[in-house]
Amino acid sequence: MKKIAILGSTGSIGTQTLDIVRENQDLEVTGISAGSNIALLESQIREFRPKLAVVWSEEHAKDLAVRVKDCDVEIASGMDGLLKLAAMPESEILVTAIVGMIGIRPTMEAIRAGKDIALANKETLVTAGHIIMPMAEEYGVRILPVDSEHSAIFQSLNGEDPSCIEKILLTASGGPFRGRKREELEQIQVEDALKHPNWSMGQKITIDSATLVNKGLEVMEAKWLFGVDLDRIQVVVHPQSIIHSMVQYVDGAVMAELGTPDMKLPIQYALYYPERRYLGGQRVDFAALGQITFEDPDIETFTGLKLAYRAAREGGLMPTVYNAANERAVSKFLARKIRFLDIPDMIGDCMNHIKVIQSPTIDEILETEQAVYDRIESRW
Numbered sequence: 001m002k003k004i005a006i007l008g009s010t011g012s013i014g015t016q017t018l019d020i021v022r023e024n025q026d027l028e029v030t031g032i033s034a035g036s037n038i039a040l041l042e043s044q045i046r047e048f049r050p051k052l053a054v055v056w057s058e059e060h061a062k063d064l065a066v067r068v069k070d071c072d073v074e075i076a077s078g079m080d081g082l083l084k085l086a087a088m089p090e091s092e093i094l095v096t097a098i099v100g101m102i103g104i105r106p107t108m109e110a111i112r113a114g115k116d117i118a119l120a121n122k123e124t125l126v127t128a129g130h131i132i133m134p135m136a137e138e139y140g141v142r143i144l145p146v147d148s149e150h151s152a153i154f155q156s157l158n159g160e161d162p163s164c165i166e167k168i169l170l171t172a173s174g175g176p177f178r179g180r181k182r183e184e185l186e187q188i189q190v191e192d193a194l195k196h197p198n199w200s201m202g203q204k205i206t207i208d209s210a211t212l213v214n215k216g217l218e219v220m221e222a223k224w225l226f227g228v229d230l231d232r233i234q235v236v237v238h239p240q241s242i243i244h245s246m247v248q249y250v251d252g253a254v255m256a257e258l259g260t261p262d263m264k265l266p267i268q269y270a271l272y273y274p275e276r277r278y279l280g281g282q283r284v285d286f287a288a289l290g291q292i293t294f295e296d297p298d299i300e301t302f303t304g305l306k307l308a309y310r311a312a313r314e315g316g317l318m319p320t321v322y323n324a325a326n327e328r329a330v331s332k333f334l335a336r337k338i339r340f341l342d343i344p345d346m347i348g349d350c351m352n353h354i355k356v357i358q359s360p361t362i363d364e365i366l367e368t369e370q371a372v373y374d375r376i377e378s379r380w
Helices: 012-023 038-048 058-067 078-087 101-112 123-139 148-156 203-211 213-226 264-272 303-314 318-334 342-353 362-379
Strands: 002-007 027-034 052-055 074-077 093-096 116-119 143-145 165-172 233-237 243-249 254-258
Touching (some): 002 012, 012 038, 012 093, 027 038, 038 052, 038 058, 074 078, 093 101, 101 116, 101 318, 101 362, 116 123, 123 213, 143 148, 148 165, 148 213, 165 213, 203 318, 203 342, 213 233, 213 318, 213 342, 303 318, 318 342, 318 362, 342 362
Parallel strands (some): 002 093, 052 074
8 A cells, every 4th residue: 555645635736646546446645735725625535534634824724624523634734734744654655736836845844754756846846956856865765757748758768877868858739829929929818828728737837838938847847857957958849749758868769758648647657656557548549640740949939938948057046036936927917917928028027136046045945936026016
């Protein structure tokens, strides 16, 4: 019986992780957490019977405790609760499905406690990869990628010598606005940006996919996960989303992982690695597919990707500035307070004005996050 804890059990990755648990009899959920979706969290507690459930606010925790008073579950709240969940002795692996930089400290706590990490919280490595990866090595834990692209790279590296990597080819669907120019994006509404052509995801990551910021974050994450120089990570637009990413080796061979756009595959692979388990669902029909195509990303229209490469090259706190500015900008766009094109403009403004240092501590990372938020609130 493999015991897992989930940070962010009510979001897209969290709920799909619980789908995997339902389909396998040898997975046990020991702890779960949510932001504010108390009704769904209550339902999950009653179905999966975890020992610990965490919500962010103390008020929500009190509400949840009343709702599940007939269940044998401990209720906790805030960062203290998340840290307790991350390190709980009953679990073997922590699924970090929570969105945002709030996932950094719990991930570190889980590593200290010797837990493997099924990593879906890309902000952890984007902003603190220089701390997380050496720490995982020190404590002998595995960072198992859950993002479809990074899982594809991870699978394509199986049995190969990482020193023989020539290039990582990170695929992108291009999002709902692929092929459009900047002037065609002037009047984009929230509903337009949430219509991803291939993937069903949470709102934040769907907007990030529309701006290509998500691909920029994945470039930075790949740099840390696979220990490659930025110049050896190439983004390739692949509209069909069948090839999830590729690795090119020094002899010219290219290894790829293909499949239908379904996040359950990388989630299950991370939970059971190195074992492969049966997973139901649609298979790739190559005859029906007919062809697969590729093109370069348009970084002059989708400047969020161009800014990501700049942030990664400058390093230090700049990826934190990039990530934090995007988080707040996307939040404002979803609230209909700014335009779609304001998102990369906000990111660029913060990158030009926030002081950056190299090799930041966790406290400096979180202080910079707040400085970015303060700048955005004072200007927009």
